[in-house]
Amino acid sequence: MPSYIKSVYEYTKLRRNFGxxxxxxxxxxxxxxxxxxxxxxxxDYILRNPVNREVQATLPQSQNEINTKTLVIREQGINHTExxxxxxxxLYNEEHLIRHxxxxxxxxxxxxxxxxxxxMMEHYVDQNNAINIYETYFDDMxxxxxxxxxxxxxxNVFRDSYKRPISCLSWTNEKIPKLAVSYSDKTCTxxxxxxxxxxxxxxxxxxxxEPFSKLQPDxxxxxxxxxxxxxxxxxxxxxxxxxxxxxxxxSANAISRSTIYNSHRGPITALLFTHSRTNTEFFTxxxxxQCLWWDFRNLxxxxxxxxxxxxxxxxxxxxxxxxxxxxSLEFDHALPTKFLCGTESGLVxxxxxxxxxxxxxxxxxxxxxxxxxxxxxxxxxTIRMFLTCGDWTVRVWSEEVRTAPIIVTKPYNNxxxxxxxxxxxxxxxxxxxxxxxxxxxxxxxxxxxxVATLKVSKYQLTRLTCHSEGKSVAIGDINGSVFLVQLSxxxxxxxxxxxxxxxxxxxxxTRREHILDARLKEIRLKxxxxxxxxxxxxxPDESSNEENxxxxxxxxxxxxxxxxxxxxxxxxxxxxxxxSQF
Amino acid sequence: MATEVExxxxxxxxxKGVMGVVIVNxxxxxxxxxxxNATSVLYSGLISQLTEKARNVVREMDSTNELTFLRLRSxxxxxxIAPDREFILIVIQNTSD
Numbered sequence: 001m002p003s004y005i006k007s008v009y010e011y012t013k014l015r016r017n018f019g020x021x022x023x024x025x026x027x028x029x030x031x032x033x034x035x036x037x038x039x040x041x042x043x044d045y046i047l048r049n050p051v052n053r054e055v056q057a058t059l060p061q062s063q064n065e066i067n068t069k070t071l072v073i074r075e076q077g078i079n080h081t082e083x084x085x086x087x088x089x090x091l092y093n094e095e096h097l098i099r100h101x102x103x104x105x106x107x108x109x110x111x112x113x114x115x116x117x118x119x120m121m122e123h124y125v126d127q128n129n130a131i132n133i134y135e136t137y138f139d140d141m142x143x144x145x146x147x148x149x150x151x152x153x154x155x156n157v158f159r160d161s162y163k164r165p166i167s168c169l170s171w172t173n174e175k176i177p178k179l180a181v182s183y184s185d186k187t188c189t190x191x192x193x194x195x196x197x198x199x200x201x202x203x204x205x206x207x208x209x210e211p212f213s214k215l216q217p218d219x220x221x222x223x224x225x226x227x228x229x230x231x232x233x234x235x236x237x238x239x240x241x242x243x244x245x246x247x248x249x250x251s252a253n254a255i256s257r258s259t260i261y262n263s264h265r266g267p268i269t270a271l272l273f274t275h276s277r278t279n280t281e282f283f284t285x286x287x288x289x290q291c292l293w294w295d296f297r298n299l300x301x302x303x304x305x306x307x308x309x310x311x312x313x314x315x316x317x318x319x320x321x322x323x324x325x326x327x328s329l330e331f332d333h334a335l336p337t338k339f340l341c342g343t344e345s346g347l348v349x350x351x352x353x354x355x356x357x358x359x360x361x362x363x364x365x366x367x368x369x370x371x372x373x374x375x376x377x378x379x380x381x382t383i384r385m386f387l388t389c390g391d392w393t394v395r396v397w398s399e400e401v402r403t404a405p406i407i408v409t410k411p412y413n414n415x416x417x418x419x420x421x422x423x424x425x426x427x428x429x430x431x432x433x434x435x436x437x438x439x440x441x442x443x444x445x446x447x448x449x450x451v452a453t454l455k456v457s458k459y460q461l462t463r464l465t466c467h468s469e470g471k472s473v474a475i476g477d478i479n480g481s482v483f484l485v486q487l488s489x490x491x492x493x494x495x496x497x498x499x500x501x502x503x504x505x506x507x508x509x510t511r512r513e514h515i516l517d518a519r520l521k522e523i524r525l526k527x528x529x530x531x532x533x534x535x536x537x538x539x540p541d542e543s544s545n546e547e548n549x550x551x552x553x554x555x556x557x558x559x560x561x562x563x564x565x566x567x568x569x570x571x572x573x574x575x576x577x578x579x580s581q582f
Numbered sequence: 583m584a585t586e587v588e589x590x591x592x593x594x595x596x597x598k599g600v601m602g603v604v605i606v607n608x609x610x611x612x613x614x615x616x617x618x619n620a621t622s623v624l625y626s627g628l629i630s631q632l633t634e635k636a637r638n639v640v641r642e643m644d645s646t647n648e649l650t651f652l653r654l655r656s657x658x659x660x661x662x663i664a665p666d667r668e669f670i671l672i673v674i675q676n677t678s679d
Contacts, residue, residue: 081623084610085609085611100611101611110668113669114587115586117666117671118591118593118594120650124651128599128675129599129675
């Protein structure tokens with residue numbers, strides 16, 4: 001065991017020398033030890049060059065984590081069942097509630113309020129007990145079935161073997177009437193094979209297999225009319241404008257004819273007998289624009305002619321160049337010197353034969369349709385009312401109102417080809433359309449739609465004539481068939497107050513149109529007046545008006561304030577008394 | 583005074599068809615009621631709101647006008663509401679006979 005050197009130095013120090021301040025002395029240097037460099041060791045070392053040193057230049061930073069206390073959130077609904085109690089009163093304490101209630105009941109306010117409200121309440125309670133005002137009345141009543149039944153049925157059909165379209169139908173004026181039918185195609189003017197046969201038939205309505213007799217006009221017959229007194233005489237208007245007179249006792253051919261030079265220049269579209277002493281006169285209309293009057297005893301030339309020109313340009317005379325083509329005529333024996341004329345351009349002209357100048361003769365006109373007026377017919381009940389049919393509608397007009405029809409019905413699905421009033425029943429009229437339907441309208445029963453419809457044929461219907469007794473209606477179509485339609489009793493005979501009601505309807509509608517017209521005129525006048533007066537003139541007027549207005553309102557205001565003050569003063573005295581009572 | 587009011591209420595209740603009478607104050611507390619508490623509280627809460635709404639309607643239409651009476655008719659019965667400044671008198675009457 002090697003002994004080691006004790007690295008201990010012992011010294012002794014007297015106790016009285018402790019704690020003294022050290023006294024340093026300046027002593028010269030003493031060499032204690034010296035170690036010489038050892039060259040052998042030196043060889044083990046070299047100089048380090050370069051020396052790598054790392055330095056970091058950063059901001060002094062420190063990281064610290066903290067956390068707040070978590071917030072607990074909860075959603076909750078509140079159901080307010082009872083509340084409003086004052087704070088002292090606890091809801092579950094019966095005593096408190098009763099006490100509070102008693103306290104309120106003794107208040108003045110409470111007593112006063114209840115006393116005031118009670119009589120009113122009693123009144124309504126009694127009222128409710130007296131009668132149940134909200135019950136449904138007439139709950140147990142059944143809706144009434146319509147009393148009148150409309151029955152339209154096809155009684156007979158008369159067919160043409162050649163299937164030519166029917167151009168005109170007419171009833172003869174005899175006891176057992178026959179039906180005179182003329183066939184021609186109004187649209188096709190070329191002489192095609194089928195239409196070479198121009199025969200007109202006279203049918204006996206009981207016998208439908210073959211006609212009673214035949215008439216052979218010189219050309220296709222467009223219009224046919226039967227003489228009012230002689231049932232054997234018939235007048236036919238042809239496609240070339242010539243008039244033929246037939247006597248069925250004599251022969252099938254025409255017994256007299258008018259010359260082509262004196263007749264119309266176009267086909268005859270309307271032919272009617274007029275009023276004359278001898279009942280031999282008739283008049284015709286044609287698209288050439290004139291109406292000619294004839295006496296059938298002497299057809300060499302017409303008695304009178306009238307060019308139907310209403311829109312005459314300035315400086316011209318009325319002649320055929322500015323005339324309107326005639327498409328239908330209407331004559332009523334009640335007005336012997338007047339008649340209505342429907343034109344190809346959609347006008348209806350009111351003609352007075354007794355006028356002296358041309359403008360007096362053609363007194364007025366209406367713009368009725370956008371297309372030729374296919375029928376014009378006056379009402380047998382109110383002479384001043386007439387219906388027109390054309391394009392897709394049937395319209396009822398009044399002679400007094402120029403601007404608009406008085407009754408307009410919904411447009412039909414097809415074009416309306418003919419319409420007429422029923423002869424005996426004041427409120428009804430009939431119409432036929434290209435769809436093959438027959439419509440029977442009654443204004444007093446149903447205003448907006450026909451009362452009865454019947455699909456008569458699947459072809460277009462062309463003409464309609466009603467027998468003067470009203471029970472039978474003859475309808476023709478383009479396939480050559482004539483349908484004899486029977487109407488039920490209630491469609492023929494008028495009701496008790498029909499005439500009166502219908503004339504009332506007429507009056508009402510005319511008045512409505514008058515009012516509308518007047519109002520329109522008023523508005524137009526106002527617009528025109530406003531345009532004319534210069535605007536500078538109105539300025540000083542307005543300012544003076546405003547001043548006046550201000551003064552007037554001021555006066556009114558002060559008056560109202562004074563009144564109110566006065567009332568307040570008078571009110572305070574009785575209310576003071578009432579408070580003192582309590 | 584208070585007895586008069588009691589008598590008035592009893593009189594109304596005695597009318598034919600009247601099922602109940604409730605008097606509500608402006609805070610919504612049923613002061614006097616002939617029905618049970620739950621129903622009275624229901625009536626008072628709902629009807630005071632309705633009355634307030636109706637009053638507003640009348641006032642807004644015409645500021646000089648005010649609500650005098652309100653009738654709520656339903657299939658089973660009719661609720662008659664007479665509002666006042668502070669109180670509302672409600673009567674439920676059976677109308678179907």
